[in-house]
Amino acid sequence: MGAFSSFAVYTYLLFAALTQCCAEKSFSIDRINKTFLLDGEPFRYISGSIHYFRVHPDQWNDRLSRMRAAGLNAIQFYIPWNFHEVYEGISRFDGSRNVTHFLSLAAGNELYALVRIGPYICGEWENGGLPWWLLKYENIRMRTSDVRFLDAVKKWFDVLLPQLKPSLRKNGGPILMLQVENEYKL
Incomplete structure (x- = not known):
């Protein structure tokens, strides 16, 4: 040649x-x-649920690889607001709260992700994932158009969504869909 x-x-x-x-x-x-x-x-997609906040981070990869081995090609999980923002204005995404690491492990196991970002998640989780400190607002009406609730949700999403953006499918990540709210008025 x-x-x-x-x-x-x-x-x-x-x-x-x-x-x-x-x-x-x-x-x-x-x-x-x-x-x-x-x-x-x-x-x-064929998916199953796994809650990173209920599994020790040392076991995340093992559980995800088992899900893939079971024939799944996607996972679904909630993000509990009150797990990441225990105290108002202090959000944590380290250790067992490192959702971006969890997503990278999912991608490494060839699993897509369907992520339920709340603010309310239910998920048999305390207060449906809503932080306790919201109750400091007298007569607040959660999961409504109450301005105090919506302002708090906006602040939370302003912190959470930039964490997830690199993992969206269009950016090469595993996230196919985000679900806002859960079981509203059921």
């Missing part, structure tokens, strides 16, 4: 590799055909 042919083959392979690795990641809904699309192709 001549030098030009070798260069052409090398250039083609490099282009193909770059195109493959850098292709735009997407997740959408094809409403006409009633199917999910992953990177433009029909996709069905």
Whole structure:
């Protein structure tokens, strides 16, 4: 093979590799055909729930690998606000609260993620994941349009969502969907 042919083959392979690795990641809904699309192709997720806040971080990877071995291609989990912001204005994402590390382990196990961000999660979790300190506001009406509640939720989402943004599918991460609220008025 001549030098030009070798260069052409090398250039083609490099282009193909770059195109493959850098292709735009997407997740959408094809409403006409009633199917999910992953990177433009029909996709069905098979998921199970795992609550990182109920499993020791040393066991996260083991549990995720078992879920993948069971045939799942996605996980679902809640993010309890009161687990991350025990005290107003002090949010933690370290140790057992390191949701970004949990998501990276999910991705490493080829699992997509459907994340329920609350603010209310139910999940058989204390106060449905709402922080106790909200009760300092006299007569606050949680899970309503009460301005005090909505202001607190906005502050929480302003902290939480930047933590999750790098893990969204469009940014190359495992998060396919975010669910706001849970079991509203049930």
